[in-house]
Amino acid sequence: MTERKPRDFWPPLAAGAGLGLTLMGMFLVSGHGLGASDFFNRLLTSLSAAAAPDWTEMNSFFGGFVGAAHPLNSWISWEIAGVAIGALIGSFLAGRFRFKIERGPRASVGLRLGTAVGGGMLSGFGAALAGGCTSGLGLSGGAVLAVAAFVFLIAFFATGLLVATLTRRIWQ
Amino acid sequence: MTFPLENAGNLMVLVAGVLFGFFIESAGLNSPRKLTAQFALRDWTVFRVMFTAIVVAAAGLWLFDVAGWLRFDALKVPTLFFWAMALGGAMLGAGMAIGGYCPGTSVVGLFAGRLDALFFMLGMMLGSTVFALSYDSLESLYQVKGPANQTLSGLTGLPAWLWLLLLAGMAAGGFFLGNWFESRRGGKISAKDLASGS
Numbered sequence: 001m002t003e004r005k006p007r008d009f010w011p012p013l014a015a016g017a018g019l020g021l022t023l024m025g026m027f028l029v030s031g032h033g034l035g036a037s038d039f040f041n042r043l044l045t046s047l048s049a050a051a052a053p054d055w056t057e058m059n060s061f062f063g064g065f066v067g068a069a070h071p072l073n074s075w076i077s078w079e080i081a082g083v084a085i086g087a088l089i090g091s092f093l094a095g096r097f098r099f100k101i102e103r104g105p106r107a108s109v110g111l112r113l114g115t116a117v118g119g120g121m122l123s124g125f126g127a128a129l130a131g132g133c134t135s136g137l138g139l140s141g142g143a144v145l146a147v148a149a150f151v152f153l154i155a156f157f158a159t160g161l162l163v164a165t166l167t168r169r170i171w172q
Numbered sequence: 173m174t175f176p177l178e179n180a181g182n183l184m185v186l187v188a189g190v191l192f193g194f195f196i197e198s199a200g201l202n203s204p205r206k207l208t209a210q211f212a213l214r215d216w217t218v219f220r221v222m223f224t225a226i227v228v229a230a231a232g233l234w235l236f237d238v239a240g241w242l243r244f245d246a247l248k249v250p251t252l253f254f255w256a257m258a259l260g261g262a263m264l265g266a267g268m269a270i271g272g273y274c275p276g277t278s279v280v281g282l283f284a285g286r287l288d289a290l291f292f293m294l295g296m297m298l299g300s301t302v303f304a305l306s307y308d309s310l311e312s313l314y315q316v317k318g319p320a321n322q323t324l325s326g327l328t329g330l331p332a333w334l335w336l337l338l339l340a341g342m343a344a345g346g347f348f349l350g351n352w353f354e355s356r357r358g359g360k361i362s363a364k365d366l367a368s369g370s
Contacts, residue, residue: 005367006363008363009217009363012199012220015195017225017228018194019191020225020229021229022188022191022192023192028176028236028242029177029185031180036275040300044297059304060307060308081189082187082191083192084279085186085189085283086194087202090194097284098284098286100285116291116292117291119268119292120293120295120297123267123274123275124267124275124297125299126259128260129256130259130260131257134268137250137261143230144230144244144247145325146324147318147322147323148253148257151252152261155259155261155262158262161265163211163269164269167270172358
């Protein structure tokens with residue numbers, strides 16, 4: 001399986017146009033765009049509710065996801081299930097599916113897993129603070145020309161560029 | 173027929189998710205090396221795909237609106253909370269430069285076999301927990317607030333079609349700037365580069 005030669009990626013313009021039409025379609029059928037981080041917040045809320053139901057309901061952040069329905073009973077769970085299926089289809093069809101820990105040529109596995117957890121923590125905190133992530137706020141807000149999306153995207157790219165001056169060595 | 177539909181079925185949302193995952197994977201934007209190469213200015217795929225998607229979706233929605241098939245005011249337009257969104261965006265940018273993903277791309281990464289994405293997700297849930305524990309003390313970050321559901325047209329008074337042209341022009345400029353950088357900094361990371369680990 002892993003011996004298959006991978007087909008190269010689509011040209012960015014083609015993939016971007018496909019993604020743009022998908023995003024437009026999502027707005028047309030549902031009134032909102034695509035998202036991701038809220039799925040993880042809902043997953044976390046359901047775990048927290050299982051462990052400490054009263055505390056979870058009282059917490060000002062998690063409490064927002066607690067209601068009559070189960071926290072995971074939301075459109076975003078269906079969307080993320082679709083994302084997983086789409087990723088499997090795309091990577092298998094193109095021979096790009098590989099079990100691996102992707103890391104820069106000079107980074108050890110330990111360093112890579114550490115940066116994954118550390119970067120993930122910043123990302124989880126940041127998405128909760130902003131009320132959305134690169135998809136939910138940047139991409140989807142951008143499609144309806146929301147001022148909020150462009151403030152978010154400028155901060156995202158500017159900080160990424162700045163931090164990468166320190167971290168590019170572990171990646172490139 | 174008027175959009176948005178009153179009630180999107182779960183199946184339609186699932187299909188949109190499949191396409192979302194498929195196009196991100198097809199572009200290679202589930203690879204942390206490719207994602208971080210954008211911030212090293214070596215590979216401009218993130219910028220190209222995101223900007224193309226925004227311009228295509230925004231232009232499409234604008235056409236539906238002009239044709240009278242869309243109630244634009246029924247669409248979800250996020251309201252600006254300046255500090256929360258600027259700081260949150262900055263943290264997601266730093267999180268990608270360090271951890272190699274953002275929330276959505278980590279899902280696509282995991283389901284193409286990347287186990288490091290699982291650790292990123294674990295980190296995300298830790299980060300959200302820290303946020304939930306400190307939410308009450310962060311209230312001041314939500315005080316600078318923009319007008320509800322404000323768009324670029326609402327902010328500037330310029331018509332939406334002009335903003336679309338400006339964004340398309342910026343995208344084109346970014347494509348050329350990207351070519352210039354890519355020819356000087358090692359260039360795009362291909363699927364073969366990732367397989368061979370160079």
